[in-house]
Amino acid sequence: MKLTNVELRKKIDELKKKLSVTVVAHFYQRDEVFEVGDITGDSLELAMKTQADDSEFVLFCGVGFMGQSVKVLSPEKRVVMPKVACCAMASMITDIQYDEAVKFLNDHGIANENILPITYINSGADVKAKVGEMGGMVCTSANAKKIITTAMQEGKKILFVPDRCLGQNIANDMGLESMVIGVDDKDPNKCDIICYDGFCSVHQLFTLDDIEFYREKYPDILIAVHPECDPAICQAADFVGSTSQLIKYITALPEDQKVAVGTEFNMVNRLRPKNTYVLSSTKPECPTMNETTLEDVYLTLKAIDDGEPINEIQVDEKTQKWAKIALERMLAL
Ligand code: 13P
Ligand code: SF4
16 A cells, blocks of 8 residues: 555654665755755755765765766765656766767867866766866856856866856856857857757746746746756846755745746745746646655665665766766865
């Protein structure tokens, strides 16, 4: 017989007390899963907080690249995931496609020593390792501007993978010239940031029509969006920020201030009891983030208790070494 959420929660709490395990949950997780997290946050917070944690097991509720980043940063930890769900954006680039992007620059006369690659944390360890080996680093949406500002000081061309929107939005914000490989017919020699053509299908849902709809309906409404949204959406918004920056901005608004938010549904839904709207008529749920259920969390804990952990993340030694270097260059900043 299927256990109810209340029963599952009781069993999860018991197993958490018994085992050396820390449950980690991203803000986009379903409410009932998010609530069992010992550590919660956006991708940057989770990477930093889990590094400081000393449990034997990390049970990571999120998408694959997040659990993998914990393993890369702390290879001695045993990282298990209730569902090894893959972020759609991260799966748009492999190490082979990364090499092709570098070749595109080489073919335009830009040598590897004049390229500084930056990968959004939403990428596999193979891509992070390639970036690390080329002297580059990782960024998240919370620190992308800072990372790019620092990188620009080296006077090199920035190859930004995989999110074209984040790359373009930062370029627009900083008054830099950008292009997207295979989309824009521009000379990369005349651009500061050259973006790979990846994107988040969830954040592509928000349209200018959605913004117009809310502005017409509530003339004083504010529009707040994640930088994975299209540049046209970010330019039309009142505030653009990462997950943690959106939370800070929205929860500090006066209670009667209406705000429409362009990011993942689960997070928006638990932000603020009143006057907060989802900026889309289509429910912007991240399908892979939503795959993890409370039952999955329980079964993963039970497997640890039974001495047969499931879905354990493994990263080979060479990939781990260079991906860690790329992640640590970010954390050092
Ligand atoms: P954060 O870095 O803001 O947590 O975002 C991760 C993500 O996948 C956003 O879609
Ligand atoms: Fe990936 Fe988009 Fe889901 Fe974030 S919301 S995990 S970028 S698919």
